[in-house]
Amino acid sequence: xxxxxLMVLLAVSSVLATASHAGELAASREDGSLRVTVDGDVFTAxxxxxADRPFFYPLIAPTGDNITRHWPMKDINKxxxxxxxxxxxxxxxxxDVNGHDFWTEGxxxxxxxxALKVExxxxxxxxxxxxxxxxxxxxxxxxxxxxxxxxxxADSRIIDFEITIxxxxxxxxxxxxxxxxxxxxxxxxxxxAGKVAxxxxxxxxxxSGKKAWGKRARWCxxxxxxxxxxxxxxxxxxxANPRHPTTWHARDYGLCCxxxxxxxYFEKKPRGAGNMRIKAGESVTFRYRVLVHSGTxxxxxxEQQYGRYVGAGxxxxxxxTGQKDR
Numbered sequence: 001x002x003x004x005x006l007m008v009l010l011a012v013s014s015v016l017a018t019a020s021h022a023g024e025l026a027a028s029r030e031d032g033s034l035r036v037t038v039d040g041d042v043f044t045a046x047x048x049x050x051a052d053r054p055f056f057y058p059l060i061a062p063t064g065d066n067i068t069r070h071w072p073m074k075d076i077n078k079x080x081x082x083x084x085x086x087x088x089x090x091x092x093x094x095x096d097v098n099g100h101d102f103w104t105e106g107x108x109x110x111x112x113x114x115a116l117k118v119e120x121x122x123x124x125x126x127x128x129x130x131x132x133x134x135x136x137x138x139x140x141x142x143x144x145x146x147x148x149x150x151x152x153x154a155d156s157r158i159i160d161f162e163i164t165i166x167x168x169x170x171x172x173x174x175x176x177x178x179x180x181x182x183x184x185x186x187x188x189x190x191x192x193a194g195k196v197a198x199x200x201x202x203x204x205x206x207x208s209g210k211k212a213w214g215k216r217a218r219w220c221x222x223x224x225x226x227x228x229x230x231x232x233x234x235x236x237x238x239x240a241n242p243r244h245p246t247t248w249h250a251r252d253y254g255l256c257c258x259x260x261x262x263x264x265y266f267e268k269k270p271r272g273a274g275n276m277r278i279k280a281g282e283s284v285t286f287r288y289r290v291l292v293h294s295g296t297x298x299x300x301x302x303e304q305q306y307g308r309y310v311g312a313g314x315x316x317x318x319x320x321t322g323q324k325d326r
Contacts, residue, residue: 023152027120027127034118036125038152044090044159046127046148053102053111054131054146057089059184061231062155062294068233069185069254079188079196087185087255090290092163094261096175097142100135103179108136111144125150142278143168156293156300160309164285164319167278174284176274178249178262182235182288186254190224190232193252199224201250202297204306210252214266216245219306221297222256230295234302238287239310242276242320258288275325282322 023038032049035042041060048054050073057073058066068089071080086105093111095103102109115130127148133141142165149160161182165174190199192209202208203217212220223232235258237246243260247267250256259266263274278284289309293300 022123022154024122025120025125025150025152026122027118027125029118034116034127036150038157043150043152043157047088048113048116048129051088052086052105052109053091053093054113054129055088055091056159059090059233059292060157061226061233061292062157063226063229063231065187065226065229065231067187067190067226067231067292069187077188081188081194081253084185084255087183090159090184092146092161092182092288094174094177094181095179096173096177096261097133098172099175100133100141101179102133103177109141110134114143123151140169142166142172155295156291156305158292159290161288161290162285163287164283165278166283167280167322171280172278174261174276174278176261176264176272178259178265180249180259180261181257182259182286182290183249183255183257184222184233184235184290186222186233186256187226188254189226190222191252191254194254197252199254200296201252201256203248203250204245204303212248212250214247214249216247218245219302220248220250220256220258221300221302222254223293223296223300230299232293232295232297232300232302234289234291234293234297234305236289236291236306236309238289241286241288242284242323277324279322279324283319284321284323285319 034046044056059068061067072085093102100109112132117128119126131144145164147162151158188196191197203212203220219236221234246258246260249259261274263269264271
């Protein structure tokens with residue numbers, strides 16, 4: 001009997017050890033990108049020279065499968081739509097800054113990295129960078145400082161974004177447009193509409209599918225089958241963010257964006273109601289968590305995960321200065 005109990009205890013201990021194993025992180029620089037691995041396997045790469053703005057690709061779920069669309073980085077999945085070239089896996093930008101479109105690729109405006117610092121530890125990787133938002137003619141519209149903190153847990157992987165947009169070259173207006181801002185584009189089977197679509201989209205208020213578009217919510221999660229396993233990806237809007245809870249540019253074809261600006265589109269307010277003005281020399285900070293998880297939103301308990309995120313950062317002081325709506 002004692003041996004039997006010992007065997008049970010050992011088995012339980014083994015399960016708990018496996019469940020709590022988060023994996024060892026590491027980062028290495030490559031041409032124009034920064035590669036992040038978990039136990040030697042690629043989790044993601046931060047690209048800062050391959051497009052008109054920085055982005056993360058691939059984004060590997062705990063199952064080992066890439067949860068975001070490959071195209072246009074790679075053309076390897078016949079089921080992927082070849083639309084919206086600027087939907088590059090996981091990214092942050094905005095479609096109207098003093099009238100300049102930093103959302104759509106190929107129109108001239110670009111976000112150009114000017115500094116990069118990397119902290120690589122076994123329990124986390126921190127990517128800190130500075131960027132210039134340059135107009136088509138090369139003039140600097142504004143700048144930003146970003147910190148990306150990457151962690152991993154047994155059944156999830158985390159990227160925390162902290163993005164401070166600075167009116168460093170004169171006042172700026174973050175314009176009232178649906179084209180923005182903290183965004184991802186999922187793999188085809190995770191979509192809720194279109195060929196091979198078998199996924200679900202759910203927000204923190206219980207609104208699902210295409211009805212989530214334009215609604216205010218604390219988080220939004222896309223999940224579904226991918227190569228025979230269920231995985232998901234969520235964006236979480238921090239309580240310290242301006243206009244929290246944010247509105248969402250969330251589409252059934254696989255696009256999900258936290259966007260607090262496009263109020264004339266989402267809430268049918270007067271044109272310009274979503275404008276956010278930043279005085280010269282001042283700044284505004286946005287914080288988001290991107291959670292890549294196994295299972296459905298319910299199984300992953302995204303609401304509890306959200307509580308852990310904002311609870312851990314509850315004492316964060318707002319860095320927002322000189323911010324004025326409209």
